[in-house]
Amino acid sequence: MTLQAIRKFHDIEEKDIELLSDLEKASTRYEWIPEDRLPQLSDMPKQDIEYRLDRLNKFELVEGGTVKYRGYRILPPGFDVLALYSLVERDVLEAFGISMGIGKEADIFDGLTPDNERVAIKFNRLGMSFTRLKEKRPYKPKHGWIDASKKAARREFEVLKKIYPKLEVPKPIAFDRHILVMGFIEGEELSEVAEIDLPEPVLDEILRNVKESYRSGIIHGDLSEHNVIIKPNGEVLIIDWPQWEPVTHPEADDLLKRDVRNVLKFFERKFQIERDLDRVLKEIKSSKN
Numbered sequence: 001m002t003l004q005a006i007r008k009f010h011d012i013e014e015k016d017i018e019l020l021s022d023l024e025k026a027s028t029r030y031e032w033i034p035e036d037r038l039p040q041l042s043d044m045p046k047q048d049i050e051y052r053l054d055r056l057n058k059f060e061l062v063e064g065g066t067v068k069y070r071g072y073r074i075l076p077p078g079f080d081v082l083a084l085y086s087l088v089e090r091d092v093l094e095a096f097g098i099s100m101g102i103g104k105e106a107d108i109f110d111g112l113t114p115d116n117e118r119v120a121i122k123f124n125r126l127g128m129s130f131t132r133l134k135e136k137r138p139y140k141p142k143h144g145w146i147d148a149s150k151k152a153a154r155r156e157f158e159v160l161k162k163i164y165p166k167l168e169v170p171k172p173i174a175f176d177r178h179i180l181v182m183g184f185i186e187g188e189e190l191s192e193v194a195e196i197d198l199p200e201p202v203l204d205e206i207l208r209n210v211k212e213s214y215r216s217g218i219i220h221g222d223l224s225e226h227n228v229i230i231k232p233n234g235e236v237l238i239i240d241w242p243q244w245e246p247v248t249h250p251e252a253d254d255l256l257k258r259d260v261r262n263v264l265k266f267f268e269r270k271f272q273i274e275r276d277l278d279r280v281l282k283e284i285k286s287s288k289n
Contacts, residue, residue, distance in 0.1 A: 008059045008060075008077070009084055009096070012085065016052055019049065019056065022041050022044075023074050024079070024082060031073065032069070032071030033071050033072050033073060035064075035071055035072065036069075056078065059077075062078055076125070084096075087179065094112045097109060097110035100120060105125055105152075108123070108185070111181070120170060120183065121180075122156075124152045124153050124179070126152055149178035155241075155242050156242040156244075159241045160241060163212075168209055170182035170183045170185055170237065171183030187229040187232060187237060188230055189227075189230075190225040190226075190230055191225040191266075199270075203267045209236070211283070214285065219255045220244055260284070
């Protein structure tokens with residue numbers, strides 16, 4: 001989906017974006033936007049609407065359908081194009097690069113800013129599993145995947161602003177709709193690293209970040225070997241923060257315990273390093289001012 005949006009991006013005209021934006025506004029009220037309502041929802045003449053719809057349909061950014069009436073809706077690449085267009089207009093992004101990873105809940109690509117800074121572009125995709133989404137996330141989607149994904153991008157950007165650069169996390173740069181732009185992520189998931197020469201200092205560094213996060217009033221909420229990156233220089237980077245919670249959350253102790261247990265279990269299983277969970281938790285909590 002994301003690749004499709006990037007490939008079509010340079011073919012998109014300003015008037016295409018204008019109609020896409022009109023459809024986006026209407027999508028908060030309609031699952032399928034009625035065709036006969038489009039002239040009231042857009043300032044464009046009817047023939048221009050038809051022309052733009054034909055283009056957007058060919059680009060596979062929207063689709064038409066007939067349920068009780070003839071209507072249209074924006075496809076995921078359409079939302080991608082809207083967000084990317086906005087980020088380019090805001091001078092956040094200059095160019096898009098290659099895929100850095102395709103996951104269940106997000107696609108990540110590299111890109112460049114107008115200042116030639118290399119960045120990571122995260123496209124949130126949270127609406128694909130609503131049962132699990134409602135169980136895990138601290139918010140509930142109102143208008144499908146895009147609503148949930150927008151909130152995920154906003155939450156992650158907000159928390160990164162709070163904890164960067166005190167913690168080893170990506171630099172927050174900007175967000176728009178469901179897309180988060182952050183500092184470039186280079187390295188390998190801890191879960192995929194075959195060997196680490198000195199694993200104990202790596203564990204210590206992860207726990208230091210957990211402690212510093214707790215001191216800042218933040219709990220990651222989904223920490224495991226899958227969202228710790230080992231950079232080429234051996235340093236760690238903690239990623240994927242949309243599930244964070246404040247230390248005042250009613251389930252804060254359980255969330256912190258789960259985060260730390262996940263990390264300790266991995267290091268015990270993979271590197272035979274044993275740490276007492278309760279002792280580590282006590283040390284982390286002692287850091288809170």
